[in-house]
Structures are given as C-alpha cells and as structure tokens.
Amino acid sequence: MKIHVYAGLKDYFQPEFEVESVVRNTDELKAVLVTINDKAEAMLSSCRFAVEEGFINNEYKLNQHDTIVIIPPSSGG
C-alpha cells in the first residue's frame, strides 16, 4: 500500500513510502504508522485520509493497491 504524506507529517515520515502490513481501514493504518514513528500519534489523530482525491473515513475498506494520502489539518490562507 502506497502512502503519501504532506506538510508537518514529513517531519515524521518520508513523503512517500510503502506499508507492507495488511490494513483494512484507516484506524488500522494509523496503528501501523505509529509503530513506524510513535511521535506521529498526536498529529495522525488530527489528519484526514484520502483515496483517489476523495476523503475517506474509517468505514472505507482499504485495498492493498490503494494509494492513501494523509492530510494534516489545513493551514491555507
């Protein structure tokens, strides 16, 4: 599963990387990401997730071939 992260999340992860574990939803993905870098836990709890330019929530069933974009809180303007 490909992961893209933006902005402040790049302090904790590479901008793009792969997760090999099987994760079925965003909660499971967050749990895996925290095992990679536990300092990211607080920020991850404030992030939104997107697949194919659409926001997803925890109900969305992740596919191992999906590219997941992790979106920290907006700070535009």
Add this chain to the structure above:
Amino acid sequence: MKIHVYAGLKDYFQPEFEVESVVRNTDELKAVLVTINDKAEAMLSSCRFAVEEGFINNEYKLNQHDTIVIIPPSSGG
C-alpha cells in the same frame, strides 16, 4: 436667508433661493417652505439640515445671514 436644496427637493424648489421671512429654527423654516410648495411637505419631514457643513437640529438658532442646506435622505452607493 439663503437656501440650497439637493436631489429630489429640486422637483419642488429652485436649487438656490432666498427666504425673506424671519425663521428662528428648522421647524419654522419647514413651515415657510411648505407655504412655497405644499407638495414638498412629506419630503421635508425626512430631510436633514446643515449650516456651514455641519448638521443642525431644531435647537440651532438660525441667523438671517445663514445659508441653510437642506439634505434629503441619502441614496449613495
């Protein structure tokens, strides 16, 4: 006493004219103006008055040498 009127009041009065009667305040002036053209009565009740670029109310003692500007409701913008 010189009188200047603007906008819709020019449908009832000349833009500039003289009032010879002795008037001591704006209520008395309005009464005189209605004798000149009674159709102006309703509009006059909605007007503000000014002397030397300052708004005045009925407490202001008019002087026979004053120039009184009569200001219909604003419709700028």
Add this chain to the structure above:
Amino acid sequence: MVDKGGAVLSAGPIDMSGLLAGAHHPGAGAVVLFSGEVRDSNRGKAVAFLEYEAYGLMAQKVIAEILVTAREKWSLHIAVAQHRTGKVAVGDTAVVVITASAHRSEAYAANRYIIDRIKHEAPIWKCEHYADGTQEWGNNCNCHSVTGDPSRHIYESHG
C-alpha cells in the same frame, strides 16, 4: 488621524486597481474590498445609467469621519473609500471601500460598517435614468419613517 487615501469623491472613473495596490500593509493579513456597481435593472425597469449628485464638502466630511471611526473601532491599518459623482454607466463602480487589518473578521466587519454608513449618511444621491427615458431620484434611506428622526439610522449589520 486623517485618512491618507486621498479624495473620497471622484468625478471620473474610480481607479480600483490603483486603490487596491496601495492598500497593502506589512501588519495586515486581511484586505477586504467592496465595490458598489450599477446594475442593469432596478425595480424591474432597464437602467440606462445613474447620475450621482453630492453635497461635496459635507460628503467629504461625513465620509472622513466614518473612516476615522472605523479605523479606531477595529484597529485597522487601512481604511479608504471613494464615491463617484456624475454619470456612471451600468457595470461601473459607484463606490469602493477598502479595509485592511491583522485578521479577517475586523476587515470584513469594518468594511460593511463603512459602506452601510456611507449609504445612509453621506449627502450623496443617485438619480436612476431608465432605458425608457424616465428618471427617478433614489430614496434608499428611509430610516426616519421608523426612528422619527432623519438623523437616526438603522443598520442591517451592526447596532
């Protein structure tokens, strides 16, 4: 403090880009511009153009006071306004208000305050010239019918 934005009345087209370009301030995170423009119809009748008459000296004084009040009330970095006189074509700007402040709430609120007060209080009048050749003096402010005093106004947006 007197507004440094220059003339508040303009007999020719308003240079909106110029006014906006001059309205930057290093401490201002928010700039709000309002442009009041001439619509192509009014009360269902096609408008040919508008003509604005102003009691110039007093309009300047009234608008300058409004700008100073707004500047103080919202700690604005910039508050400028300019109103047209004479003929204004459909689609053209009749009045512009620009405000700038550290944060956006103040710039929006002050901008609205300024245009509302200008429309109610500045001795400026519009004459609507319709496509059918008729004309009619605008009579926007009729607050006196509620307040009983031509000097007391009611505003939609602020107390």
Add this chain to the structure above:
Amino acid sequence: MVDKGGAVLSAGPIDMSGLLAGAHHPGAGAVVLFSGEVRDSNRGKAVAFLEYEAYGLMAQKVIAEILVTAREKWSLHIAVAQHRTGKVAVGDTAVVVITASAHRSEAYAANRYIIDRIKHEAPIWKCEHYADGTQEWGNNCNCHSVTGDPSRHIYESHG
C-alpha cells in the same frame, strides 16, 4: 455549474487586478474581494516569507466544491478563488476570494463563507519561515480537538 474563474491554485503571483477586472456582471450591484496577505510577524516572531504546499488535485476539487456551494446558497453571479503555492513574500497575497451578487449582504456573507471553508478544509499548508532561520508548519485548523473528527469544522461566521 463549474466556476469559470480559471485555476484555483497559482504557483506565481496572483493577478488580483485581472481577477477583479473580470468580476463584473450587469446584474451584480455588489462585488466583495478578500485578499489574505502575508504579515511581517507571527506569534511575535519576524517572518521572512511563507511557503505553501498543496495537495493540488484535491485542493482544486475542494475549492471548486466550496465555490459551487456558495454560488447556489447565495445566488451569486460570480464566485472565484485563487490560492498561492510555493514561496510568498511578506505583503504579498496568499489567497484571494471574489464574490458578486445583486445586493451586498450576500456578497459579504458568501465571501466570508468561502475563505473560512478554504482555510479549514482545502488541503493546503503553510510553512512559516522566520527571520531567525527557524521554520514551522502552520496548524490553523484544530477543530478536531473540539469536534473529535478531523472532517468536522467550526466556523466563526456561519453554522
């Protein structure tokens, strides 16, 4: 209906005068422009410049949806927005929103709605670069700390 204002993201300076010149409509009596500009200080520290990062495809989609929603909600004639990406100098415009409607209440309300939603929802982030060489990612939206959900936002100006 898709906004006809063109690109909502811009890697170079925003042409504010051009956008404003294009924002006239014969049925619009009111045009409101908001410009969000880079301040010279933030949290008491001197700012050198900002750098905006965007998740471009999604930012475009989010902003386009916000503009369509505003246009319908307030019957706007015009609703355009443009946000910078990359480095933006102090005093320069980071984001502009222009709304036009028959009367002014709608143009103001819609304008505020659009900028508030863009700031909370569009996947765009600013990195503050300070004069002392330090840098910090902005974290403006922390609605989730109240709503418990990163997708649910609280707005100052509308429900």
